[in-house]
Amino acid sequence: MKSFVITIKSLEQSVKVAQRCIDSMPEYDVQMFSAVTPNDNPTEILNSKEIPSNGFGEVYSYPDKCISAFLSHHSLWEQCVKDNEEYQIFEHDAIAVSNVPRYISYKHCVSIGAPSYGKYKLPEMLGTSSLFSKPYFPGAHAYRLKPSGAKLLIERAKIDAAPTDVFLNLERFPWLQEYYPWPVEAKDTFSTIQKTQGCLAKHSYKEGYELL
Numbered sequence: 001m002k003s004f005v006i007t008i009k010s011l012e013q014s015v016k017v018a019q020r021c022i023d024s025m026p027e028y029d030v031q032m033f034s035a036v037t038p039n040d041n042p043t044e045i046l047n048s049k050e051i052p053s054n055g056f057g058e059v060y061s062y063p064d065k066c067i068s069a070f071l072s073h074h075s076l077w078e079q080c081v082k083d084n085e086e087y088q089i090f091e092h093d094a095i096a097v098s099n100v101p102r103y104i105s106y107k108h109c110v111s112i113g114a115p116s117y118g119k120y121k122l123p124e125m126l127g128t129s130s131l132f133s134k135p136y137f138p139g140a141h142a143y144r145l146k147p148s149g150a151k152l153l154i155e156r157a158k159i160d161a162a163p164t165d166v167f168l169n170l171e172r173f174p175w176l177q178e179y180y181p182w183p184v185e186a187k188d189t190f191s192t193i194q195k196t197q198g199c200l201a202k203h204s205y206k207e208g209y210e211l212l
Contacts, residue, residue, distance in 0.1 A: 001144075003088040004033040006072045014092045017187075024096040028088065035072040035092075042067040046161070049074075055162035066163050073140060073164050074157060080150040087150070091141040093188035100183045104128060107175050108149030109168070113142030114182035123180045131176040136169035142184035143168075149175075 005021045008014035009032065022030045036042055042064055046053050056063045056070070073089065080087040094113060104110060106128050115138030123132045137143065145153075156172055170176055 001086040001088055002083065003028045003030040003090070004076060005030050005090040005092055005094065006035045006069075006076070007032040007092050008035045008037060010037070018092040020187075021090055021092060021094050021096075025100050027102075028100065030088075030090065033072070033076060036068045036075065038064040038068055040068065040071075042071055045071055049158075051157050051161045052159075053161075055160055055167075058163070070161060070164050070167070074154070077145065077150040077153050080145055081147050081154065084147050086147075087145045089140075089143055089145060090184070091139075091186070093186045094141040094184050095187045096183055097185050098181065098183045101179075104144060104179050106144065106146075106177045106179070108152060108177075109143060109145045109173070109175075110177040110179050111137050111143045111168075112179045112182060112184050113139055114185045115139060116141060116186035116188070123178070126180055128177050128179050131170055131178045132180075133178060135171070136167075137165040137176070138178075139186055140164040140168060141186040 003025075005018045007018040014035075015032070018032050022032070036045065043053055046067060051074075053063075053067065056066050058066070076087060076089055097114075100112065104112070110128060111131065111133075115133050117139065118134070120133040120138055123129055131137070152173065153168075157167070160172070161167060168176060
């Protein structure tokens with residue numbers, strides 16, 4: 001299994017928290033993965049991959065930044081298929097708060113991150129079960145992915161791509177799973193994607209939270 005933390009390498013704050021993510025789980029060889037940014041012309045990249053952009057028009061985030069974040073994940077999905085190897089994917093603000101199990105049983109894709117915003121449900125059992133906290137990923141800050149799942153995500157993205165966590169939902173992918181107790185949390189003090197409206201429901205949002 002390969003592990004990656006999506007990092008905006010041109011942004012000091014991103015590199016700093018990505019290193020914190022790496023340091024929080026020394027048992028894994030977590031590598032920084034260069035994020036797609038608005039400077040990379042994300043809409044052109046979407047077009048080149050035949051991915052529609054209409055699903056990224058929302059009030060909570062800036063479209064070009066939201067598309068960039070999605071493409072960062074999408075690039076790792078493509079690489080997962082190419083490597084034909086299980087991937088463990090983190091966003092830069094993720095941090096391990098307990099032991100991250102070496103082996104987790106799942107079918108295609110499993111979230112291992114605690115909900116980072118809004119209301120959510122607790123599971124009725126420990127271990128892996130169908131996605132339970134929300135009908136969509138409770139933040140895309142920590143998950144594991146098999147090549148089989150990556151292929152399915154890539155194929156569906158050509159139909160109705162959307163912000164990553166919302167894209168990863170049970171309506172599109174009934175096989176999505178979640179692992180509990182959550183070993184990873186999002187400890188964010190800034191956002192490179194959301195507008196103020198998109199941060200109000202975040203569990204980490206408080207005075208001093210930065211919008212970059």
